[in-house]
Amino acid sequence: MNRFEWMTPDGIAHAARAATATVATAMISRSGLPATDAAVLKAGGIDLLDLMKEGLLSPHRLINLLSIPGLDRIEPQEGGLRIGPTVTLAQLAAHEAVRARFRALADAAGASASPQIRHLATLGGNLLQRPRCWYFRSRAHHCARKGGDTCFAFAGENQYHAIFDHRGCAIVHPSTCATALVAFGAVLEITGPTGARRAASLEAFLRLPETDLQRENDLLPGEIVTAIRIPAHPLTTRSIHLKQGEIDSFDWPIAEVAVALDLADGICRRASVVLGAAAPAPHRAAQAEAALSGRAIDEALLRTAARAALEGAAPLSRNAYKLPIFEALVRRAIRAAIEA
Amino acid sequence: MLKKIPPDSPRCAHRPAHDIVGPGAAPITLVVNGIARALSIVPATTLAEALREQLALTGTKVACDRGACSACTVWLDGAPVCACMVLAIDVGDREVTTIEGLAQNGPLHPVQSAFIAHDAIQCGFCTPGLIMSCAALLAHTPDPSESQVRAALGGHLCRCGTYPHVIAAVLDASRRGRSRP
Structure with missing residues (x-):
């Protein structure tokens, strides 16, 4: 790991003004060597330290967001929740209001990483972490996402890669929490260096490679995600997140699904079905949602919806096995949400 | 003793004397x-x-x-x-x-004793970390189910494969803890 300066900012505006790059922009280069003059923001530091130890990121200064008070709170807001960016995954998974009303998010946070990492990793960092693609994480592969010319996954080992929307780059989005948050229609509050705030729906904030090949999101240098807001949902909404890994213990998902259903009098008034580990951003299964909405869900309909969730899938040479896994996971998630 | 971190506590209350330190010592x-x-x-x-x-x-x-x-x-x-x-x-x-810090000049922590009793150690390299996870689990959850033990151990790699002995040791330490007066 390179040596760096350690900055303790006075507050959000001070931190934002001091940041000269995002982690993504500090990693883009033609030469294959990361920038050595970047000042980047650090929260839990899990992904940051991993990238630095691998020599993929060499910042000149880390700006410690953990020293800013007030960013680690979970508060009710307008019938929904306002979650601070430095809330840890462990806190999120155990939080009573999150468990009671937004269970898919608690499940997703609790299914991420290991207990040791969940006590350190923050929600903000989880949403903004870089992808786990092994070519992206390899210094020997100067891939398109880091400023090179090639996505090595298309002709290479792509068993853990995307089955949707992989134009130019086949990463899957690494955040399990993002899958659940997109299902709830979460909105990010982003504060810039002047102190001005903007709101962005998480779904719009996360970018596909066809829009931006080198950044997974729309965060600009000097911007800080200062809150993650979940809007109010009807009390009749039930949600669930299911993750499938190759092993039951600590592993990245090969497929995951978040489902939120508003069920009243036996009718599904509104359905949200989002697939994770499927695409470079959480993938909204719009055709499955359309199949479920306004209908009484029976076994035949949930099978139809699970097939519809894979509409438009384009598996690569080694990941067609994901299709039946996703189909089964969507069926199970809908059943579990109904029974929840 | 163990303290749970309240959800709204600032986790880094101290502030260095200067805004910027490093890259040196x-x-x-x-x-x-x-x-x-x-x-x-x-x-x-x-x-x-x-x-x-x-x-x-x-x-x-x-x-x-x-x-x-x-x-x-x-x-x-x-x-x-x-x-x-x-x-x-x-x-x-x-x-x-x-x-x-688990047992300083005193009796072993119950998890340490149970590891010895259940032969939950081979090469020993992963053992201190495993014991810290198991002891933290019992501090918060004195009577865990086997699935809770497995979840608490989910992040640990033991390439000797001592997992079944580790799980037996934790469950035994939990039983002994409960039977104490």
């Missing part, structure tokens, strides 16, 4: 096993490196150095964390507990 204080220790470290020093190389607390092992094997598990304010993925300068006033 800077003074910090770490509270390790109940004792405040003054150190001089570069900001790039991990907690695991500070414990092992500066404080000679080599019970904390480093294997993967990427948060993937949990061999370096220590407690921060009672919560098990990977010491390789925390910068020493970021610990602040949180209390660090290492395997050396």
Whole structure:
């Protein structure tokens, strides 16, 4: 790991003004060597330290967001929740209001990483972490996402890669929490260096490679995600997140699904079905949602919806096995949400 | 003893005297096993490196150095964390507990005794981290189910494959803990 300066900012505006790059922009280069003059923001530091130890990121200064008070709170807001960016995954998974009303998010946070990492990793960092693609994480592969010319996954080992929307780059989005948050229609509050705030729906904030090949999101240098807001949902909404890994213990998902259903009098008034580990951003299964909405869900309909969730899938040479896994996971998630 | 981190507490209450330190050495204080220790470290020093190389607390092992094997598990304010993925300068006033702090000049921790009784050790490299996770589990959940034990051990790699003995040891330590007067 390179040596760096350690900055303790006075507050959000001070931190934002001091940041000269995002982690993504500090990693883009033609030469294959990361920038050595970047000042980047650090929260839990899990992904940051991993990238630095691998020599993929060499910042000149880390700006410690953990020293800013007030960013680690979970508060009710307008019938929904306002979650601070430095809330840890462990806190999120155990939080009573999150468990009671937004269970898919608690499940997703609790299914991420290991207990040791969940006590350190923050929600903000989880949403903004870089992808786990092994070519992206390899210094020997100067891939398109880091400023090179090639996505090595298309002709290479792509068993853990995307089955949707992989134009130019086949990463899957690494955040399990993002899958659940997109299902709830979460909105990010982003504060810039002047102190001005903007709101962005998480779904719009996360970018596909066809829009931006080198950044997974729309965060600009000097911007800080200062809150993650979940809007109010009807009390009749039930949600669930299911993750499938190759092993039951600590592993990245090969497929995951978040489902939120508003069920009243036996009718599904509104359905949200989002697939994770499927695409470079959480993938909204719009055709499955359309199949479920306004209908009484029976076994035949949930099978139809699970097939519809894979509409438009384009598996690569080694990941067609994901299709039946996703189909089964969507069926199970809908059943579990109904029974929840 | 163990403290749960309340959801709304600032986790880094201390502030260094200057806004910017490094890249060279800077003074910090770490509270390790109940004792405040003054150190001089570069900001790039991990907690695991500070414990092992500066404080000679080599019970904390480093294997993967990427948060993937949990061999370096220590407690921060009672919560098990990977010491390789925390910068020493970021610990602040949180209390660090290492395997050396579990039984100081006294009887072994019940989890340590149960590991010996159940032969839950082979090469031993992953053992200090496993014991720290198991002891943290029992502190918060004195009567865990087997699935709760498995979940608590989910981050640990033991390439000797001692897992079944470790699970038996934790469940036994839990039973013994409950039968105590």
